[in-house]
Structures are given as C-alpha cells and as structure tokens.
Amino acid sequence: MSKKCKRCGADLVSLPHQIDGWGEYYACAGCEHKPEGCTCEPKEAPAQPFARRIKLTRASEIEPEPVEWMWEDNGRGRIPSGALAVAAGREGTGKSSFGIWMAAGVTTGTLPGPLLGRPHDVIYVAVEDSWKHTLVPRLIAAGANLDRVWRAEVEISEDETSTINLPNDFALLEDSIAHNGVKLVILDPLISTISAGIDTHKERSVRMVLDPLARLGDRTGCVMLGIAHFGKGAGTDASSLITGSGAFKNVPRAVLAFAVDPDEGTRVMTQSKNSLGLADLPSLAYNIESVKIETKKGTADVGKFVFCGEAPRSVGEILASNGDDSEQRNDKAGAVEFLIEALAGGWRKTTEIQEEAKQIHGISERTLNRARKSLAVVAKNFPTGPNGKGEWWLALPEQSATLPDPEGKGAKP
Known part of the structure; x- marks a missing residue:
C-alpha cells in the first residue's frame, strides 16, 4: 500500500x-x-453526509421578545402574528365571513394591531365557495383591496389546477408567502387542504400537517387561519367540538368559536383558546348585514360581517343552555338547527319549510318564527307561482346574495 x-x-x-x-x-x-x-x-476532504444529531442552545443565548399580535381588540391580543389560528363553528354561523373580515382588514391596513396603517397581501385557499359568486362579492362588500387578495391553486399540468395539498405543497406555499410579503393565509376549510392520505381523526397523523404549518407561520410571520366545523357532538368546550382529532384544538395558538344565540337572537364569537394572551377576553356579538354591490351583470345582495359590541353570553354558555332541560329552549334550538340544515345551499319556499317543520319535526310555527329571527333568515318574494304570482322564499343571510333566483311556473326562462 x-x-x-x-x-x-x-x-x-x-x-x-x-x-x-x-x-x-x-x-x-x-x-x-x-x-x-x-x-x-491541498486536496479538499470529501463532504461528509449530514448526520442526525441533537442541537443544544443555551437559554442565555436566546433573546426574549414580547408577543406581537396581528389582531388586537381594544388593546387585548386575539390572534398572534406568525401563528396557527382556527375559526370554528356550526354551519351558517358566519365563520367564513369572519375570514373575509380579516382579509379586508389586512389588505387595507385597517385591522387593529401592529398592521394598522400598513396594508399587506393575503392568500385565500377556498375549497367550497365560488370566487365569482361568493368570495369576490363578499370581499367587495367588506371593503377589501382586491389587488392584495390572491386565490391560491396548484398547477398540476399545463391546463389543470388543483387545491393546495398539505403537507405536499408546503415549499410552494412558503415561496408564495415570501415572494408577496403575505401576512395572512386563509384555509377554508382547513380539513379539505389536508392530504387524503392523512387520517384526520388521529392526532399523530394530523400533527404531521399542523405542526409544520405552525412552524411555517412562525418562520414567515404570517398568520395561518383555518376555518373549521363543529361536529354533531354535545358539550360546552367549543374547541373540543371541532371535527377531527384533538390536534385541531391542541396545535393552534388561538381558537375562535362562533355560534348563534337562540335566546338573545344574536351571533356570538368567543375566544375559546388564547395560548399567548389573556384567557378571559369578552365574547363579541356580530351580525351578517345585507349589503348591495353593483356588478357588470346587475346588483348582488351580499352578507357582510360586522362586530357590534360585547355579547351578554359566551359560546360555551350558549352550548350549555342548548343542552338544558328547558322544553321551550330546546324547541327553539332544535328549530335553529333545522333551519340551518334545511336552508343550506338554496332558496326554499316558506310554505314548504313550515310544512316540513311541523309534519316531520314537530316544530310549531311560533317556534319556527323565533328561530328565523335568531338566524336573521332572509325572506324574498319571487314570481314563481302560476301566471307569475308572487311566492315567499327563505334563505340563510350569508348565502342569499350569491344564490340564483328560484324558478317556478311563473318564472321567466
């Protein structure tokens, strides 16, 4: 040798x-x-392959910093910058409209907090709602700067796009955030952006997506706001009602719960979780107001999310009251649930709703009317009867503006 x-x-x-x-x-x-x-x-030594190892850092070498909040309510932090947050509630409570409200505040620099006066871009990943019929009209009604709102899709071929798929598209998403200076990403709904290979009912599997998503937010300073649904279960802990594994409440630093209060006839948002801030923030009341906007094809009636002060009850108290032994309260809560399901996705004749409520669900007309008031159900008259005779139709307020007019015997083609 x-x-x-x-x-x-x-x-x-x-x-x-x-x-x-x-x-x-x-x-x-x-x-x-x-x-x-x-x-x-001299000959350079060949590069050695990276070996997995423990990295130790002294706490004394880490500079402490105060929490920076993206959204502050009267000086109290609601959603921290660079964090994963979740807005959750049952169908029809307005949680997606809240996402639109956040997007409008970020893109116009009107969101209370450190971004006030400093507009930034927003990425919106929408899986269920139509952009031209629902999202763009709502963004206009909310006063958003449309030039700063980006629809995010993934190109999978020259002429085909698909929904962002997590965790597979993390690198693509991070590049888009960095390139455009994005401060808010809305995933609506969050669960639909998760790969089909992930079991969303197992915490360890879901954490394979949510943990890296939270780290992505921390690296970029961008809030990741996921829209989530409540399951069918009962309970007073709103965070625990989120559909899927416990990771959907454990990983986010902030969870905002939304509900309709059948007793007060209002809608309520409660800070169900606030890991980096105060745990006893007041619940806020809000409405979905009807706003008319002009389009090239006519006038659209659109729902707009509007806060209207502190709420007398929290979402937890509403959930608790819906589960007590008061017959009248239970009847009204049941009627509210019936209307939300019956009106989801389309106009329904008032007479059909009344008949279905009474004959199938045993809901009286008085109880049904109370539930309609609680939900602020929209009633409109359309010429759908014989010879164009007017008939009354019902729809949920946040959907009425984007639904096509119902057709009937008297409707024009």
Whole structure:
C-alpha cells in the first residue's frame, strides 16, 4: 500500500540523492519535494453526509421578545402574528365571513394591531365557495383591496389546477408567502387542504400537517387561519367540538368559536383558546348585514360581517343552555338547527319549510318564527307561482346574495 502526502494526498515516491554517498528520500509525486515541503494544491476532504444529531442552545443565548399580535381588540391580543389560528363553528354561523373580515382588514391596513396603517397581501385557499359568486362579492362588500387578495391553486399540468395539498405543497406555499410579503393565509376549510392520505381523526397523523404549518407561520410571520366545523357532538368546550382529532384544538395558538344565540337572537364569537394572551377576553356579538354591490351583470345582495359590541353570553354558555332541560329552549334550538340544515345551499319556499317543520319535526310555527329571527333568515318574494304570482322564499343571510333566483311556473326562462 503506497504512502500518501498529507498535504495534497498524492502518492509518495522514492527518489535517489547523493549526500555523503547515494541514498534515497520520499517525495510527493506531483512536485518531487519532501512531504513537509510539498507545493501542490491541498486536496479538499470529501463532504461528509449530514448526520442526525441533537442541537443544544443555551437559554442565555436566546433573546426574549414580547408577543406581537396581528389582531388586537381594544388593546387585548386575539390572534398572534406568525401563528396557527382556527375559526370554528356550526354551519351558517358566519365563520367564513369572519375570514373575509380579516382579509379586508389586512389588505387595507385597517385591522387593529401592529398592521394598522400598513396594508399587506393575503392568500385565500377556498375549497367550497365560488370566487365569482361568493368570495369576490363578499370581499367587495367588506371593503377589501382586491389587488392584495390572491386565490391560491396548484398547477398540476399545463391546463389543470388543483387545491393546495398539505403537507405536499408546503415549499410552494412558503415561496408564495415570501415572494408577496403575505401576512395572512386563509384555509377554508382547513380539513379539505389536508392530504387524503392523512387520517384526520388521529392526532399523530394530523400533527404531521399542523405542526409544520405552525412552524411555517412562525418562520414567515404570517398568520395561518383555518376555518373549521363543529361536529354533531354535545358539550360546552367549543374547541373540543371541532371535527377531527384533538390536534385541531391542541396545535393552534388561538381558537375562535362562533355560534348563534337562540335566546338573545344574536351571533356570538368567543375566544375559546388564547395560548399567548389573556384567557378571559369578552365574547363579541356580530351580525351578517345585507349589503348591495353593483356588478357588470346587475346588483348582488351580499352578507357582510360586522362586530357590534360585547355579547351578554359566551359560546360555551350558549352550548350549555342548548343542552338544558328547558322544553321551550330546546324547541327553539332544535328549530335553529333545522333551519340551518334545511336552508343550506338554496332558496326554499316558506310554505314548504313550515310544512316540513311541523309534519316531520314537530316544530310549531311560533317556534319556527323565533328561530328565523335568531338566524336573521332572509325572506324574498319571487314570481314563481302560476301566471307569475308572487311566492315567499327563505334563505340563510350569508348565502342569499350569491344564490340564483328560484324558478317556478311563473318564472321567466
């Protein structure tokens, strides 16, 4: 086995010399100098593959910083910057409209907090709602800067796009956030952006998506707002009602719960979780107001999310009252649930709703009317009867503006 030069790695060769007679010495084959005098360029050592190891950092080397809040309510932090947050509630409570409200505040620099007066871009990942029929009209009604709102899709071929798929598209999402200076990403609904290969009812599986999503927010300073639904279960802990595994409430730093109060006839938002701030923030009342906007194809009646002060009851108290033994309260809560399901996705004739409520569900007209008031159900007259006779139809307020007019015997083609 040949010897190697310690400087350049070349073989050493034996060369003769005549000093006090013939002899020999070892020299580098490249320059014929002794190893300690080799003039060849040193050879770089081959890069070693990265080895998994523990990285230790002294706490004294980490500079402490105060929490920066993206959204503050009267100086009290609601959603921290660079965090994963969830807005959750039952169908028809207005949680997606809240996402629109947040997007409008960020893009116009009107959101209370450190972004006030500093507009930034927003990425909106919508899986269920139509952009031209629902989201853009709602954004206009909310006063958003449409030039700063981005619809996010993934191109999977030259002429085909798909919904963002997590965790597979994390790198693409991070590039888009960094390139556009995005401060808010809305995933609506969050569960629909998770890969089909992830079991959303197992915490460990869901954390494979939510943990990296939270770290992505922390790296970029961008809030990741996921819209989530409540399951069919009962209970007073709103966070525990989120459909799927417990990771949907455990990983986010903020959880906002939304509900309709059948007793007060109002809608309520409660801070169900606030890991980095105050735990006893007051619940806020809100409405979905009807706003008319002009489009090239006519006038659209759109729902707009509006806060209207502190609420007398929290979402937890509403959930608790819906589960007590009061017959009247239970009847009204049942009627509210019936209307939300019966009116989801389309106009329904008032007479059909009344008949279905009474004959199938045993709901009296008085109880049904109380539930309609609680939900602020929209009633409109359309010429759908014989010979164009007017008939009354019902729809949920947040859907009425984007639904096509119902057709009937008297409706024009």
